[in-house]
Every structure is written in structure tokens, then in C-alpha cells.
Amino acid sequence: MPRPKRGGAAAKRRGRPTATIAQLPAGQRQNPYPPVEIISADQVEAIHHASLDVLQRIGVNFLLDEAREMLAAAGAEIDGQRVRFDRAMVAQHIKSVPPIFTLHGRNPAWQRRFGKNYINFGTVASPPHVTDLDRGRRTGNFEDYCQLLRLGQALNICDIVSGYPVEAVDIAPAVRHLETLRAAAKLTDKNLFGYSLGRQRIRDAIEIARLARGIDHDTLRREPSMFTVVNANSPLQYDGPMLIGVIECARMNQPVVFTPFTLAGAMAPITVAGALVQQNAEALAGITFAQIVNPGAPVVYGSFTSNVDMKSGAPAFGTPEYVKATLISGQLARRYNFPFRASNANASNAPDVQSAYESMMSIWPCVQAHCNVVMHGLGWLEGGLTASYEKMVIDAELLQMMAAFLEPIDISPEAFGIDAMEEVGPGGHFFGSAHTLARYETAFYAPLISDWRNFETWAEAGAVDATARAQQTYKQLLAEYQQPAMDPAAEEALDDFVDRRIAEGGAVGE
């Protein structure tokens, strides 16, 4: 039975001070600037009303008897698998959504807020493949899964290990969630995630999050300690395992991120506005259901609206349409006072220029829409089919730059430095001025991989491009990785639970 290795060398280094790669410090980040809004309040209302029309006229399929029974009891109209929602019913139930909640990793340093202008970043989740420059693309496996966890742990900008950074296909499906969650709970002390893949798996995930923190069930209910993502099976459908995830998480007060998969032209109307109407309808249906399960349960409004390439049907990300959809989704989330999720996505097949500019076309609207959790923040390639070691580091650079942009600017007479200008005088330079010397160590963002040396120096040093520098950096981060200490009692309880559940066969039946 594979277990994450503690790594002899890494363990020996555990007493060492900080890593030698300079990073921005970890911490709760906030966006001090107003959100960017590209449509009017009236237009937001038009989308809102159109989505309520969809819920009333067309409705949404809920592929779980238990869910439809609860919805019927709450006043929804049931017609086979179809559930239609009255406008007043939706308005009534979404009132109980908390506008902000706190997620608790096993290390209190990673406690994070979701709502308002708080922003958090997670790793890539769920790709079936993994790639790096040395070994190329291969099927996901437990060893790469653990290495990507270590890399996520080592990067300060990463707040959340948001699901499997790659699928550990070499672990049997019935026990995969147990082995992988144990590894996540040990190799990282950041915020945890559980997949909604049936009742046993999500219950196991919640229990592992509880045991990792060493808390009782009441504390778990008061302090959300993991979260899940529930995708609508767009258009207008929620499947059984996802709905079970809603029920189990909402009952235990663990957050559910509702993310319709509304690719314009394929699973949603071909217009950005139409895809957003459908996204909004699906999200409201899911959120209404979660509030019926447990009024006040934490939920997040998720946007994943993008478009397909109409020539091939392939999904595209980081497109101009994605920018518009993400910014408007933020406006919709704020209209309801819901926490908001979006993603750092791209469709490139390599950690190349396309992957960088499409990620930038994703990250900018995420930040400016006041996204509270940027899923797939680090490491995603190929529209989510591959996790890339190099892209993890490239994305860490992009996200760190945005975090530095979000640090408020000092507009004070001292910052203006007029005395320094007088001291230096026309035609002089500021390198040696007192104003400079007092500030030069922390004045500017220090990059992870950007190389600002002149061409000659860079060429003499081997003309290493940014992707290859990212490769060097991920290797160094892994070499310097230190497994976070864990309370021995919590670790023992966690191991006992996982070992027992594995002995039981893991997820069997529903």
C-alpha cells in the first residue's frame, strides 16, 4: 500500500531555516481596488431575471430521488427528474447564504477568508496527465501526485491544495480518495478539498479533514475544514454523486462551490450572455438546494464559462469571451452577495507563450472580478488535461505579481521624495540618495523566474529561457521542501482511519 515517503534527506533538513528561493510571504491577500464592472446594473438584472425565467419555465434535472424529495418539500415543482423553481422560492432560499466564511487548514497560518475582497489561490485539480520538460507527458500517478503536493506546499502563493493536482491512476479507484487525501493531509498543511464522487468518498474526505485538524464534530461544523466543487452537468442538470456531495457537505457545514460547466456553443448557448444566463440559472438551482439542505451552509458561486473553438469543438480558455464572462460573473456574484470562484485556465499543449498569455487573460479578470478563490491557479495545461511542473512555477510568478499589484500604494509626502529630487538635481541619479538607500531592499517585487540581466550576460549564462528557468526553480523547491510537522495523535488517528477504511475496501456501492 503506497504511502507518501517522508523523504530521508528532506526530513533531515527539516530544522533548516527558510528556503533559499525568495518568495512573497504567505498570508491572507485582499484586493484593495474597486471591482471591474463591464455591464450596467440594469444588464445584471436582465441576466438575473432571464435565469429565473429559465428556472421557472425549463427547470433543471436533479438526478437523485433524495434531492428531488427535499426540493418538493420546499415547494419546487417536480416533473419526473425535472425540477422547476418559482422565482419567490429561489429569492427566499438564497437569502440564507453567508456572504463570507473562513476555511481552516490544519495549520492555522493557512486560515483563509472567502467573500468580500479576499482572494485565495489553489493548485490545478483533476488532470489525468502530468508533464515536465525532462520526462514529457505521462498518465497521472501517486508519485507525481505527491511531488505536486510538495510543490504546492512549498509555494507561499498557494493557499489551497484544491483537489488532486494530478489523478493518481495507479491507485485503485475504490481507495484512491483515501490514499491521496492522507498524503495531502500529511505532505501539506494547507486547506483541503474533497471530491463529490459518491457518499462514502465525500464522507471520508470530511472525516480526514476533521482528523487532520484533531477536532471534534461540533468544531468541524463551526469551522469549515475542507470544501468540494459541484459541477452542473450542463446544460441544466445535476447528477447523483454531485448532489450527494451537496447534501453531505452542507449538512456538515463544509463549503460547496457550485460551478456550472457552461462552454458557450457546446453545453450552453453560443453567446456569452446566453451562457451566463444558463450558468446563473444552474448556480442558483444548486445554491437554492444547498440552502434547503441546511440554511446558512457556506456556498460559493462558481464561474467556468468559456467558449469552444467552433472549428473543432475543443474548449478554449483565456479568450476574450472568457474575460467578459468572468468579469460579469463577478458582478452577478456580488449582486447576490455570494463568495465567488473562477479559474486560471489555458488551452495550450505546452508551457509556452500561449500558456502564459492565456493564463494572464484568465488571472486578470479573476483578480478584477474580486474572485475569492482562483481554482487551478497553479500548474494547469491543455484545458485541464495535464498538470505541468514548470507551469506550477510560471503560474506562481504570475500570481505573485498580481499579489504585489494588490499591495496598496503609498501616496504620502515621504513617498513623493521631493527632497531626494532636490538632492539629486536635474540630470543626476537616485542610486545613492538617502531616500533610495532607506527603501531599496523592499521597494520592488522580486521575481521567481523573470531574468532582467542584459542580453550579453544572459547569453553567456546559457541563454536559458523562462520555461527552463521554471524547471530549475521547481527542482530547487522540491529539493528544499520540508514536510510540515503534524501532531502525532492526529497523525495516528488519521492513519488508523485510513487504514481501516482501506481494509473495508474503500468506496463500495453508492
Add this chain to the structure above:
Amino acid sequence: MPRPKRGGAAAKRRGRPTATIAQLPAGQRQNPYPPVEIISADQVEAIHHASLDVLQRIGVNFLLDEAREMLAAAGAEIDGQRVRFDRAMVAQHIKSVPPIFTLHGRNPAWQRRFGKNYINFGTVASPPHVTDLDRGRRTGNFEDYCQLLRLGQALNICDIVSGYPVEAVDIAPAVRHLETLRAAAKLTDKNLFGYSLGRQRIRDAIEIARLARGIDHDTLRREPSMFTVVNANSPLQYDGPMLIGVIECARMNQPVVFTPFTLAGAMAPITVAGALVQQNAEALAGITFAQIVNPGAPVVYGSFTSNVDMKSGAPAFGTPEYVKATLISGQLARRYNFPFRASNANASNAPDVQSAYESMMSIWPCVQAHCNVVMHGLGWLEGGLTASYEKMVIDAELLQMMAAFLEPIDISPEAFGIDAMEEVGPGGHFFGSAHTLARYETAFYAPLISDWRNFETWAEAGAVDATARAQQTYKQLLAEYQQPAMDPAAEEALDDFVDRRIAEGGAVGE
């Protein structure tokens, strides 16, 4: 004496329809969204007042007797080369700046507006080196200069050939401006630029712009037909050739872009706020002078504030500090109701991931600050020391994506497509719906180089990365380039003038 070749094959193709590379159509672009503002109106006023303090207390060196005489006559305080400006004097003179003006290329299709929410893109200007993947980095020369002009002409997103896309070092300095401007006027029909490198050169540039359009001097004065950039020799200094450029252009009503070169930590205080105070002081000094020369002359407020790498002193671009400086510069420009210029800059030594993400960190704030002219929009590398063929195309993709983002979104019941959702129903797909079929050809942005095929198809096709695809695209664009037709009388007059000026020896003396 080198002359741009008309290119036999290209000339034969001149009758052909459009190029086979699909691009966004050319046209005047506007930003329909509100500008992004990251400091308060009070903070903008604080920077404004601090810069007036600088102008009053420290002043600016004007290294030209003629300029200081004009400034003295207008009431400035002169002390050697130093010029100090009274607050009221600045306020009085900047009142006459036109908030918007129109630039006229020789083809009316390229007529462009500068001011309000109009946005225009220019090529890289002035690098001494040129590079491409085949041949590597080399000293700038006339042949590459012409090829980059052709590429700029071929790219619809490029509105302006904004200076030499690379320096033609193989042409003697005294006649370089004549040969290069003749080539620009013939190989492109877009908006022209002249360097402020002494009286004869800028006068020749203005005359070439006039002759290329075949207009008289009165029309030239009414219709700006070229523009120049005047950089402060920061800190707080304008040199003689630049000031001559101001005098000559302002007298002929040709626009002057005032761009202080305020690299925080080197030529400006180490704080973003301090660098902006100095930028604002320098820009106001230059703009005040231009309005003294000719009240109402068109000018542009230019921002180039970035930071240096404090370890090496090397300039950095596309940094978080650059983002802040650019957005706040837009706020300052709007405070005065000035047209606004910024740049698409990066400090990478290769057309790699760094060049893409730093460019994105430049382009986003340019667009969101309501920049009217994005200089160095296409092709710049190495902090402006090299022009890259591949980066020209990569940047065209980035700028096209932003242009598509700026196309207003359709928020109408027809766009919502609720009938299509009903037709498709839960779990279906929209590929064949009437709503899709009516829109699929133009629904989404079609990229220049982004490859959205799945990994297997992409790998079978050679696993060509985005930079290599940009190489293929620039070659195809050059192969498809068609020299724009020119009025024979205008061409003859242009040739006569340039030949005569070359026979005279070009720029001799001042």
C-alpha cells in the same frame, strides 16, 4: 543608395484580395468600459500638487537658449539652465491643450483619434538590434527595417508605424532619417512618426509626412499627419534636440508625446508615487512649453514609469510597479483632460514565456487606463533593445485579444437564447441549435497563433510551440504583404525631396 524594393512577386499579387491569415478587421477601436482607477481623487490631487511644488521649488533644466527665452517671456523664472514654473503659470497654459485630436495617415482608412476612450497601437520603435529564430540577434539594418515595416503594414491591429521598428545602422546617420522615412511612407500607408533629433531631421520628417499625403502646408497645420516623442532626460531635464522637436512640431500643429523616462530607483525616486510626481512635473513642464510655443498645439501625456532591478540596475518592465504606475498615469492624464500614451514593454531576452507575461502586465493597464496610444505595441524585447519578428506576431495576438475584449457585449433577450435552452433541454448540446447556427461563424475571437487542438493532434503535427507558430505566421504575412498603392504625383514629389536632401548631405549642423 538603398531604396525599399517593391518586391516583384508582391507587386504582382497586389490585385489579389485579402491575405489568407485571418485577422480582426482594421478600424478605430474604443474602450467601452470605465477606466480602472486604483487611487482616490484626493490622492491624484496630492500627486498633482507635489509635482507643482517640484516645478516651483526645484524646476527643470531646459538645455536650449531659444526655449528658455520663450519661457522667460511667458513668465517663468530662469536661473542659468534651470527654469522654475509658477503654479498659476502652469495652470494657465495647460488649459489650451486639446483633449482630443485626429492623426492622418496617407490612407484615410488609418485616420485615428487620440483622446477620450480611443485606443491605438504602434510598432516597437528605436531598438538598435533585431532578432528572429532563424538568424538570431544582429545589429539593426535597412533590410530588416523594411521587413518590419511590411509586417507592421500587414497587421491590421497596428495603427501606427511609430518610429524605426529597428535602427537602420547601415545607413549614414546624416541621411538615415531621409531613407527610412521614405521607406515608411511608401511601404506603409499608416500613421507616421518623426524623431526629434535636431531641427533638420524633424523638419524633414514633417515635410515627408506632408508630401506623402500630397497636401499643402495649411492642410498640414489643420490635419496632424505625423507625431514625435519627446523624452525628458530624467530627472528634470530636457535636452536641445528634443526641445527643437517641440518647437518645430508645435509650430506646425503636429502632435508631441511628452514621455519622461522615470525609472524608479535610477532616474526617479525609488517609490512609485515619487516617480509619478517627477513624471508629472516633467510632463507638465514640457506640455506647458509646447503650449507657449503654440497655444492649442496637440500634445499627449506619456507614461513610461517603471522600476529598475536594484541588484543590477537593469530596467524592468511589466512589473507590478509598472502596472500601478500606468493605471495612475491614466488617472493623472484624465485629471488634466490630456490624451494619454503608455507602452507594451517587457525585459525578456527571448520571445518566451517571460516576454508574454510581462507584455500582458503592460497591455492590461494600458487598456484599462484608457491609454490612447500604446507605443511599442508590437515586437519589443529586451527592454527595447531588440525588435523581434516573432514577438511582432505574438503581440498582435495579445492586442487582438484585447480589441475583442473591448467589443461591447450583447445583453439582449435574443442573445440570452432561452428558446435554445428549451430546445436543447437538460443534458443536451447546442452545436446544432438554430441559435448556434445563426451565430457560429462570428461568435468568438479567432486567434492568430493560439492552438486549441487536443494534445495528440498537436503532437502529431510536430508539437510546434506558440513562438514557432508566430515564426510561421510572420513569414506568411511577409509573403502575402502587398505594398499599398501611392498617388504617383505624391510619390514623385516625395522622391524629389528626399533625393535633393540627400544630395545636400542630409542633416548637417544643428
